[in-house]
Amino acid sequence: MSTELDIEDVQAPITTAPPEVKQIIERVCRLEKSRLARKSKSAINDDILGIIKEVVQ
Template sequence: MINHNYYNLDKITEPIIKAKPEIRSIVEEVLQLEKDRLSQKNIRYINDDILKIIKQNIQ
């Protein structure tokens, strides 16, 4: 049985929700990238893609 107090999703997502729009965009894009890579089983060179996402969002 899952202890719902331990897995409170509001506490997990709160920093993302309260973040500035630029930060939230970076997090969402990186999460999508990771999700796409996991489904492809291709996790090579992900750091370069993450860096590209960050640079695009801070300009």
């Protein structure tokens, strides 16, 4: 039971975030997952910045 509460606590900022923030989080997670699958070592900051700019506009 404690584990279930811990997971909810961790996810609370995501589940209560505005839709734009949720979209950024989801897209960055997908990006990171694909980079891990490819074992990419290149910088990710520019990609994340691009996602944020797209969502904010």
